Amino acid sequence: MKKLKRDIDDFLRFLTASVPTKEPPAFFASKVAHRADLERPIFFLQLSSFARRALPLLVSLCFVTLLLSYVLAPADWENGSYVELFVEQEEEMEPVTVEEVLSALIPTDSEGVGP
Amino acid sequence: MQISDAELVAQALKGDRGAAEEVVSRYQRLVFNILYHYLGPGNDIEDLAQDIFLKFFKNLERYDPKRPLNHWLARIASNQCIDEIRKRKKNPVQLESDLEIEENRSLEELWRNPGPALGLSDADAERCMKLLQKSMEVLSPKDRMAFVLREVQDLDYGEVAAIMGSSELAARIRVSRARKRLRQELEGVMA
Numbered sequence: 641m642k643k644l645k646r647d648i649d650d651f652l653r654f655l656t657a658s659v660p661t662k663e664p665p666a667f668f669a670s671k672v673a674h675r676a677d678l679e680r681p682i683f684f685l686q687l688s689s690f691a692r693r694a695l696p697l698l699v700s701l702c703f704v705t706l707l708l709s710y711v712l713a714p715a716d717w718e719n720g721s722y723v724e725l726f727v728e729q730e731e732e733m734e735p736v737t738v739e740e741v742l743s744a745l746i747p748t749d750s751e752g753v754g755p
Numbered sequence: 756m757q758i759s760d761a762e763l764v765a766q767a768l769k770g771d772r773g774a775a776e777e778v779v780s781r782y783q784r785l786v787f788n789i790l791y792h793y794l795g796p797g798n799d800i801e802d803l804a805q806d807i808f809l810k811f812f813k814n815l816e817r818y819d820p821k822r823p824l825n826h827w828l829a830r831i832a833s834n835q836c837i838d839e840i841r842k843r844k845k846n847p848v849q850l851e852s853d854l855e856i857e858e859n860r861s862l863e864e865l866w867r868n869p870g871p872a873l874g875l876s877d878a879d880a881e882r883c884m885k886l887l888q889k890s891m892e893v894l895s896p897k898d899r900m901a902f903v904l905r906e907v908q909d910l911d912y913g914e915v916a917a918i919m920g921s922s923e924l925a926a927r928i929r930v931s932r933a934r935k936r937l938r939q940e941l942e943g944v945m946a
Contacts, residue, residue, distance in 0.1 A: 648938045651863065656906045658875050658883040661784075662791035662800060669779035672805055676812040677772050 761820035768815055779808055782825055785908075786832045792907045793836040793900060795888035796881070803839070807832050822917075829918045833904070837896040844896075863944065890940040894933050901929035902937070 758777070766774035786807055790800045810831055818827060875883070891899050897919065904915045905926070916926040 644942070645938065648941050649934075651941055652906075652934070652937055655883045655887045658880050659792060659887060659907060660877065660880040660884060662787045664783040664787050664804070665801060668783055668801070668804070669776045672779045672808045673772050673776035675805070676775055676809055677770070679809065679813070680770065 760824040764815060764818050764820065764824070767812070775812060778824070782828050783808075785825055786828060788908065789829060789832045789903065790836060793833075793903045794839060796884060803835060804832075807835055810835075826914065826917045829904075830920065833900050833918055837900060840896045840899065886944070890937050890944075891933075893936050893940055898929045898933040898936070901926055902933035905930045906934075 760778070760781075763774045763778050767778060783804065786804050787800060790803050790807075794800070794803075807828070811828055818824070891902070894902065901915055901919060904910050904918060905912065910918070912923050912926050912930075915930070916923040919926060919929075921929075
């Protein structure tokens with residue numbers, strides 16, 4: 641039995657020592673280096689992982705805000721009041737007296753029609 | 756003078772393609788042979804090796820220059836192999852045909868009476884590989900990896916432990932357990 645165990649151990653050693661090796665194909669290294677170069681992360685992917693996760697969230701948030709502002713206030717957009725929001729409001733006129741109206745309507749001497 | 760691994764990695768991180776190519780050239784045989792000896796022939800070793808190196812370059816900034824680069828690459832390769840074998844274990848294992856049994860017997864003959872020829876023929880080496888692969892199917896993925904690294908790749912226990920992320924004792928236990936199971940498997944072949 642002991643002999644058999646040693647025999648099996650020897651056979652196992654024979655097997656492990658006899659297995660062939662695998663040679664990498666020619667140009668494998670340059671092929672891999674080229675692919676790794678192509679797959680290098682571009683500038684925003686080089687941000688920290690937090691920034692990488694936050695960026696799409698921020699873009700989505702902007703999109704949703706824009707969409708909501710359109711959905712919730714369509715009349716403002718359609719009536720053009722959206723534009724008015726940006727027009728400076730005119731100053732209100734002060735109350736006008738009767739004398740002021742009359743004096744505005746009756747021509748004065750300087751206009752050459754006086755009595 | 757050969758440039759150190761740490762310097763090569765630093766240059767590769769700056770986008771130097773030549774440095775990246777040199778890293779691959781240095782360690783491609785290691786990666787290919789871990790894959791080949793663990794998974795056996797008939798697998799797309801080149802594609803898997805390429806994936807391993809791409810994973811390595813993607814995580815290059817996490818490399819600790821105090822640790823050997825070959826251990827890190829071997830670890831990525833080892834994890835990839837274990838994932839592959841787990842996927843494959845879901846498929847039914849082929850039964851040994853009568854022809855294979857005959858082939859195994861003749862391998863045993865070859866071992867008992869090696870003859871005057873130096874070394875094995877390619878066909879015999881291939882048969883050794885097939886028999887070893889077949890026998891290793893009974894091992895757990897990690898025991899199998901420990902055995903391949905120690906007995907086929909001829910690494911010491913410290914290296915096996917570093918690659919597998921375990922203690923040296925755990926590596927020794929895995930290899931010894933694998934040997935015991937393989938002995939039982941081969942007993943059937945030699946009977």
